[in-house]
Amino acid sequence: MQIADINKKISIKDERLDIDKISQYRLSFFVSTEECQIVVFDVKKKQLLLFENYELNTSKSLEKNLEEIYNDHILIAAGFWKEIQVFMRNRQFALVPIPVFDRTLASEYVRLNERVDFEKDEFHYKLMDEIGAAVAFGYPSSLKVWFREKYPQLSLYFNHQAVAYLKGLQEQIKTKAPSSLYVSINNNEVQIAGYNLQRLAIYNQFKFSDVNQLVKLMLLTLQQFSTEGQLTPLVLHGIKEKADLYLPVLKKYFKNIELGKRPDGIIMHPIFNELEAQEYMEVLANL
Known part of the structure:
Protein backbone atom coordinates (compact mmCIF):
# COMPACT_ATOMS: atom_id res chain seq x y z
CA MET A 1 0.00 0.00 0.00
CA GLN A 172 20.54 -14.55 24.59
CA ILE A 173 23.92 -13.82 26.20
CA LYS A 174 26.38 -16.68 25.77
CA THR A 175 27.15 -17.97 29.25
CA LYS A 176 30.10 -20.21 28.31
CA ALA A 177 32.11 -17.63 26.36
CA PRO A 178 34.38 -15.10 28.11
CA SER A 179 33.36 -12.46 25.56
CA SER A 180 30.64 -12.19 22.93
CA LEU A 181 29.55 -9.65 20.31
CA TYR A 182 25.95 -8.89 19.31
CA VAL A 183 25.06 -7.02 16.14
CA SER A 184 21.70 -5.87 14.78
CA ILE A 185 21.50 -4.48 11.24
CA ASN A 186 18.53 -2.44 10.06
CA ASN A 187 18.95 -0.82 6.65
CA ASN A 188 22.20 1.17 6.93
CA GLU A 189 22.42 1.40 10.71
CA VAL A 190 23.97 -1.11 13.06
CA GLN A 191 23.61 -1.60 16.82
CA ILE A 192 26.62 -3.26 18.42
CA ALA A 193 26.87 -4.61 21.98
CA GLY A 194 29.86 -6.35 23.52
CA TYR A 195 29.77 -8.49 26.68
CA ASN A 196 32.59 -9.60 28.97
CA LEU A 197 31.79 -12.40 31.40
CA GLN A 198 28.09 -11.86 30.63
CA ARG A 199 28.24 -8.19 31.61
CA LEU A 200 27.78 -5.34 29.14
CA ALA A 201 31.16 -3.87 28.22
CA ILE A 202 30.24 -1.62 25.27
CA TYR A 203 27.24 -0.47 23.25
CA ASN A 204 27.05 1.84 20.27
CA GLN A 205 25.12 2.64 17.08
CA PHE A 206 26.60 3.56 13.72
CA LYS A 207 25.55 4.51 10.24
CA PHE A 208 27.55 2.67 7.60
CA SER A 209 27.81 2.80 3.81
CA ASP A 210 28.84 -0.75 2.87
CA VAL A 211 29.85 -4.12 4.32
CA ASN A 212 33.54 -3.18 4.43
CA GLN A 213 32.81 -0.23 6.71
CA LEU A 214 30.55 -2.45 8.79
CA VAL A 215 33.35 -4.99 9.28
CA LYS A 216 35.74 -2.21 10.28
CA LEU A 217 33.29 -0.89 12.89
CA MET A 218 32.83 -4.38 14.31
CA LEU A 219 36.58 -5.04 14.51
CA LEU A 220 37.22 -1.67 16.17
CA THR A 221 34.51 -2.47 18.72
CA LEU A 222 36.04 -5.89 19.45
CA GLN A 223 39.42 -4.33 20.14
CA GLN A 224 37.93 -2.35 23.02
CA PHE A 225 36.67 -5.26 25.12
CA SER A 226 37.69 -8.72 23.83
CA THR A 227 41.02 -10.52 23.91
CA GLU A 228 39.58 -13.23 21.63
CA GLY A 229 39.55 -10.94 18.60
CA GLN A 230 37.90 -12.46 15.52
CA LEU A 231 37.31 -15.71 17.40
CA THR A 232 34.81 -13.93 19.66
CA PRO A 233 31.34 -15.47 19.19
CA LEU A 234 29.16 -13.19 17.07
CA VAL A 235 25.34 -13.21 17.14
CA LEU A 236 23.71 -11.42 14.22
CA HIS A 237 20.20 -9.94 14.25
CA GLY A 238 18.65 -7.77 11.58
CA ILE A 239 16.40 -7.62 8.59
CA LYS A 240 16.68 -10.63 6.27
CA GLU A 241 17.77 -8.81 3.12
CA LYS A 242 20.74 -7.22 4.92
CA ALA A 243 21.70 -10.39 6.80
CA ASP A 244 21.64 -12.40 3.57
CA LEU A 245 23.70 -9.75 1.80
CA TYR A 246 26.40 -9.29 4.44
CA LEU A 247 26.67 -12.76 5.97
CA PRO A 248 29.04 -14.24 3.35
CA VAL A 249 31.52 -11.40 3.91
CA LEU A 250 31.17 -11.44 7.71
CA LYS A 251 31.96 -15.17 7.73
CA LYS A 252 35.36 -14.38 6.22
CA TYR A 253 36.28 -12.25 9.24
CA PHE A 254 34.45 -13.87 12.13
CA LYS A 255 34.91 -17.60 12.78
CA ASN A 256 32.06 -18.14 15.25
CA ILE A 257 29.01 -16.44 13.77
CA GLU A 258 25.34 -17.37 14.08
CA LEU A 259 21.96 -15.80 13.43
CA GLY A 260 20.13 -14.51 16.49
Whole structure:
Protein backbone atom coordinates (compact mmCIF):
# COMPACT_ATOMS: atom_id res chain seq x y z
CA MET A 1 0.00 0.00 0.00
CA GLN A 2 1.19 3.55 -0.78
CA ILE A 3 0.24 6.51 1.42
CA ALA A 4 1.41 9.49 -0.62
CA ASP A 5 5.19 8.89 -0.55
CA ILE A 6 5.09 6.42 2.36
CA ASN A 7 5.59 2.76 1.53
CA LYS A 8 4.08 0.07 3.76
CA LYS A 9 6.69 -2.67 3.38
CA ILE A 10 5.22 -5.18 5.85
CA SER A 11 1.68 -5.64 7.17
CA ILE A 12 0.79 -8.73 9.20
CA LYS A 13 -2.40 -8.93 11.24
CA ASP A 14 -3.76 -11.68 13.46
CA GLU A 15 -7.47 -11.99 12.75
CA ARG A 16 -8.06 -12.38 16.48
CA LEU A 17 -7.37 -8.68 16.92
CA ASP A 18 -10.66 -7.43 18.38
CA ILE A 19 -11.37 -3.71 18.39
CA ASP A 20 -13.65 -4.21 21.40
CA LYS A 21 -10.60 -5.35 23.41
CA ILE A 22 -8.29 -2.47 22.54
CA SER A 23 -8.31 -1.34 26.16
CA GLN A 24 -6.08 -4.35 26.93
CA TYR A 25 -3.76 -3.75 23.96
CA ARG A 26 -0.48 -1.83 23.86
CA LEU A 27 0.26 0.22 20.74
CA SER A 28 3.99 0.68 20.08
CA PHE A 29 5.87 2.84 17.57
CA PHE A 30 9.55 2.43 16.71
CA VAL A 31 10.43 5.58 14.77
CA SER A 32 13.34 7.16 12.96
CA THR A 33 13.49 9.78 10.22
CA GLU A 34 13.53 6.94 7.67
CA GLU A 35 11.21 4.22 8.96
CA CYS A 36 8.49 3.32 11.43
CA GLN A 37 7.39 -0.01 12.86
CA ILE A 38 3.94 -0.18 14.45
CA VAL A 39 3.02 -3.08 16.72
CA VAL A 40 -0.13 -4.08 18.61
CA PHE A 41 0.34 -6.41 21.58
CA ASP A 42 -2.29 -7.97 23.84
CA VAL A 43 -0.80 -7.32 27.28
CA LYS A 44 -3.26 -9.64 29.02
CA LYS A 45 -2.61 -12.65 26.76
CA LYS A 46 1.02 -11.77 25.85
CA GLN A 47 0.03 -12.08 22.23
CA LEU A 48 1.33 -10.27 19.14
CA LEU A 49 -1.59 -9.10 17.02
CA LEU A 50 -0.22 -6.64 14.45
CA PHE A 51 3.16 -5.84 12.92
CA GLU A 52 3.65 -3.16 10.27
CA ASN A 53 6.75 -1.56 8.81
CA TYR A 54 6.73 1.73 6.89
CA GLU A 55 9.41 3.36 4.79
CA LEU A 56 8.97 7.09 5.40
CA ASN A 57 9.37 10.08 3.11
CA THR A 58 12.59 11.73 4.31
CA SER A 59 11.72 15.02 2.60
CA LYS A 60 8.93 15.48 5.15
CA SER A 61 9.05 15.86 8.91
CA LEU A 62 8.57 12.82 11.09
CA GLU A 63 5.34 14.29 12.42
CA LYS A 64 4.01 14.81 8.89
CA ASN A 65 4.78 11.18 8.02
CA LEU A 66 3.05 9.96 11.17
CA GLU A 67 0.08 12.21 10.46
CA GLU A 68 -0.42 10.61 7.04
CA ILE A 69 -0.20 7.10 8.49
CA TYR A 70 -2.59 8.04 11.31
CA ASN A 71 -5.15 9.55 8.93
CA ASP A 72 -5.10 6.47 6.71
CA HIS A 73 -5.16 3.89 9.51
CA ILE A 74 -8.52 3.29 11.19
CA LEU A 75 -7.03 1.10 13.91
CA ILE A 76 -4.23 3.26 15.30
CA ALA A 77 -6.52 6.27 15.29
CA ALA A 78 -8.58 4.62 18.04
CA GLY A 79 -8.42 6.51 21.31
CA PHE A 80 -8.78 3.87 24.01
CA TRP A 81 -5.57 1.79 24.00
CA LYS A 82 -4.19 0.48 27.27
CA GLU A 83 -1.01 2.50 26.63
CA ILE A 84 1.13 4.02 23.87
CA GLN A 85 4.87 3.43 23.63
CA VAL A 86 7.26 5.36 21.39
CA PHE A 87 10.80 4.07 20.88
CA MET A 88 13.27 6.43 19.26
CA ARG A 89 15.72 5.18 16.67
CA ASN A 90 18.29 8.00 16.83
CA ARG A 91 21.79 8.82 18.03
CA GLN A 92 20.65 11.07 20.85
CA PHE A 93 21.56 8.66 23.64
CA ALA A 94 24.23 7.84 26.21
CA LEU A 95 24.83 4.92 28.59
CA VAL A 96 25.99 5.83 32.08
CA PRO A 97 26.83 3.40 34.93
CA ILE A 98 24.06 3.56 37.51
CA PRO A 99 26.38 4.29 40.49
CA VAL A 100 27.48 7.60 38.92
CA PHE A 101 24.27 8.45 37.07
CA ASP A 102 22.62 11.78 37.94
CA ARG A 103 19.11 12.05 36.53
CA THR A 104 19.30 15.86 36.48
CA LEU A 105 22.13 15.63 33.94
CA ALA A 106 20.37 13.43 31.38
CA SER A 107 20.56 16.11 28.68
CA GLU A 108 24.26 16.71 29.35
CA TYR A 109 25.07 13.01 28.96
CA VAL A 110 23.29 12.97 25.61
CA ARG A 111 25.06 16.14 24.50
CA LEU A 112 28.42 14.44 24.94
CA ASN A 113 27.45 11.87 22.30
CA GLU A 114 25.33 13.81 19.82
CA ARG A 115 24.28 17.33 18.96
CA VAL A 116 21.12 18.46 20.75
CA ASP A 117 18.90 21.53 20.77
CA PHE A 118 17.87 22.37 24.33
CA GLU A 119 15.01 24.52 23.02
CA LYS A 120 13.55 21.87 20.70
CA ASP A 121 14.43 18.54 22.32
CA GLU A 122 13.04 16.58 25.26
CA PHE A 123 15.26 14.38 27.44
CA HIS A 124 14.52 11.32 29.50
CA TYR A 125 16.25 8.24 30.89
CA LYS A 126 15.66 4.58 31.64
CA LEU A 127 17.37 2.75 34.50
CA MET A 128 18.39 -0.77 33.43
CA ASP A 129 19.37 -2.62 36.59
CA GLU A 130 19.98 -5.81 34.59
CA ILE A 131 22.96 -4.22 32.80
CA GLY A 132 23.97 -1.83 35.57
CA ALA A 133 23.51 1.28 33.42
CA ALA A 134 21.08 4.07 32.69
CA VAL A 135 20.18 5.03 29.13
CA ALA A 136 19.75 8.79 28.77
CA PHE A 137 18.13 9.86 25.50
CA GLY A 138 16.60 12.76 23.67
CA TYR A 139 13.86 13.28 21.08
CA PRO A 140 12.06 16.23 19.43
CA SER A 141 9.57 18.05 21.62
CA SER A 142 7.37 18.39 18.53
CA LEU A 143 7.04 14.60 18.41
CA LYS A 144 5.78 14.48 21.99
CA VAL A 145 3.29 17.24 21.17
CA TRP A 146 2.02 15.24 18.19
CA PHE A 147 1.43 12.08 20.25
CA ARG A 148 -0.20 14.04 23.09
CA GLU A 149 -2.60 15.64 20.62
CA LYS A 150 -3.54 12.28 19.10
CA TYR A 151 -3.80 10.35 22.38
CA PRO A 152 -4.60 12.97 25.04
CA GLN A 153 -6.21 10.64 27.60
CA LEU A 154 -3.77 7.71 27.38
CA SER A 155 -0.58 6.71 29.14
CA LEU A 156 2.27 7.69 26.84
CA TYR A 157 5.82 6.38 27.32
CA PHE A 158 8.93 7.42 25.38
CA ASN A 159 11.98 5.20 25.23
CA HIS A 160 15.03 4.43 23.08
CA GLN A 161 15.86 1.51 20.82
CA ALA A 162 19.01 0.87 22.89
CA VAL A 163 16.79 -0.04 25.85
CA ALA A 164 14.71 -2.49 23.81
CA TYR A 165 17.74 -4.10 22.15
CA LEU A 166 19.76 -4.54 25.34
CA LYS A 167 16.69 -5.88 27.13
CA GLY A 168 16.20 -8.46 24.40
CA LEU A 169 19.84 -9.54 24.52
CA GLN A 170 19.68 -10.44 28.21
CA GLU A 171 18.13 -13.84 27.46
CA GLN A 172 20.54 -14.55 24.59
CA ILE A 173 23.92 -13.82 26.20
CA LYS A 174 26.38 -16.68 25.77
CA THR A 175 27.15 -17.97 29.25
CA LYS A 176 30.10 -20.21 28.31
CA ALA A 177 32.11 -17.63 26.36
CA PRO A 178 34.38 -15.10 28.11
CA SER A 179 33.36 -12.46 25.56
CA SER A 180 30.64 -12.19 22.93
CA LEU A 181 29.55 -9.65 20.31
CA TYR A 182 25.95 -8.89 19.31
CA VAL A 183 25.06 -7.02 16.14
CA SER A 184 21.70 -5.87 14.78
CA ILE A 185 21.50 -4.48 11.24
CA ASN A 186 18.53 -2.44 10.06
CA ASN A 187 18.95 -0.82 6.65
CA ASN A 188 22.20 1.17 6.93
CA GLU A 189 22.42 1.40 10.71
CA VAL A 190 23.97 -1.11 13.06
CA GLN A 191 23.61 -1.60 16.82
CA ILE A 192 26.62 -3.26 18.42
CA ALA A 193 26.87 -4.61 21.98
CA GLY A 194 29.86 -6.35 23.52
CA TYR A 195 29.77 -8.49 26.68
CA ASN A 196 32.59 -9.60 28.97
CA LEU A 197 31.79 -12.40 31.40
CA GLN A 198 28.09 -11.86 30.63
CA ARG A 199 28.24 -8.19 31.61
CA LEU A 200 27.78 -5.34 29.14
CA ALA A 201 31.16 -3.87 28.22
CA ILE A 202 30.24 -1.62 25.27
CA TYR A 203 27.24 -0.47 23.25
CA ASN A 204 27.05 1.84 20.27
CA GLN A 205 25.12 2.64 17.08
CA PHE A 206 26.60 3.56 13.72
CA LYS A 207 25.55 4.51 10.24
CA PHE A 208 27.55 2.67 7.60
CA SER A 209 27.81 2.80 3.81
CA ASP A 210 28.84 -0.75 2.87
CA VAL A 211 29.85 -4.12 4.32
CA ASN A 212 33.54 -3.18 4.43
CA GLN A 213 32.81 -0.23 6.71
CA LEU A 214 30.55 -2.45 8.79
CA VAL A 215 33.35 -4.99 9.28
CA LYS A 216 35.74 -2.21 10.28
CA LEU A 217 33.29 -0.89 12.89
CA MET A 218 32.83 -4.38 14.31
CA LEU A 219 36.58 -5.04 14.51
CA LEU A 220 37.22 -1.67 16.17
CA THR A 221 34.51 -2.47 18.72
CA LEU A 222 36.04 -5.89 19.45
CA GLN A 223 39.42 -4.33 20.14
CA GLN A 224 37.93 -2.35 23.02
CA PHE A 225 36.67 -5.26 25.12
CA SER A 226 37.69 -8.72 23.83
CA THR A 227 41.02 -10.52 23.91
CA GLU A 228 39.58 -13.23 21.63
CA GLY A 229 39.55 -10.94 18.60
CA GLN A 230 37.90 -12.46 15.52
CA LEU A 231 37.31 -15.71 17.40
CA THR A 232 34.81 -13.93 19.66
CA PRO A 233 31.34 -15.47 19.19
CA LEU A 234 29.16 -13.19 17.07
CA VAL A 235 25.34 -13.21 17.14
CA LEU A 236 23.71 -11.42 14.22
CA HIS A 237 20.20 -9.94 14.25
CA GLY A 238 18.65 -7.77 11.58
CA ILE A 239 16.40 -7.62 8.59
CA LYS A 240 16.68 -10.63 6.27
CA GLU A 241 17.77 -8.81 3.12
CA LYS A 242 20.74 -7.22 4.92
CA ALA A 243 21.70 -10.39 6.80
CA ASP A 244 21.64 -12.40 3.57
CA LEU A 245 23.70 -9.75 1.80
CA TYR A 246 26.40 -9.29 4.44
CA LEU A 247 26.67 -12.76 5.97
CA PRO A 248 29.04 -14.24 3.35
CA VAL A 249 31.52 -11.40 3.91
CA LEU A 250 31.17 -11.44 7.71
CA LYS A 251 31.96 -15.17 7.73
CA LYS A 252 35.36 -14.38 6.22
CA TYR A 253 36.28 -12.25 9.24
CA PHE A 254 34.45 -13.87 12.13
CA LYS A 255 34.91 -17.60 12.78
CA ASN A 256 32.06 -18.14 15.25
CA ILE A 257 29.01 -16.44 13.77
CA GLU A 258 25.34 -17.37 14.08
CA LEU A 259 21.96 -15.80 13.43
CA GLY A 260 20.13 -14.51 16.49
CA LYS A 261 16.86 -15.82 17.84
CA ARG A 262 13.44 -14.34 18.41
CA PRO A 263 12.69 -13.34 22.04
CA ASP A 264 11.01 -16.04 24.13
CA GLY A 265 7.58 -15.89 25.72
CA ILE A 266 5.64 -14.21 22.92
CA ILE A 267 2.50 -15.90 21.60
CA MET A 268 2.44 -15.48 17.83
CA HIS A 269 0.13 -16.86 15.18
CA PRO A 270 2.03 -18.78 12.45
CA ILE A 271 1.17 -15.92 10.09
CA PHE A 272 3.98 -13.92 11.74
CA ASN A 273 6.52 -16.52 10.60
CA GLU A 274 6.78 -14.30 7.55
CA LEU A 275 9.30 -12.51 9.79
CA GLU A 276 12.60 -14.37 10.07
CA ALA A 277 13.68 -15.38 13.59
CA GLN A 278 16.53 -12.83 13.63
CA GLU A 279 14.42 -9.92 12.40
CA TYR A 280 13.18 -6.96 14.49
CA MET A 281 14.43 -8.48 17.74
CA GLU A 282 14.40 -5.14 19.56
CA VAL A 283 10.77 -4.53 18.54
CA LEU A 284 9.57 -7.95 19.67
CA ALA A 285 11.68 -7.84 22.87
CA ASN A 286 9.63 -4.85 23.98
CA LEU A 287 6.51 -7.00 23.95
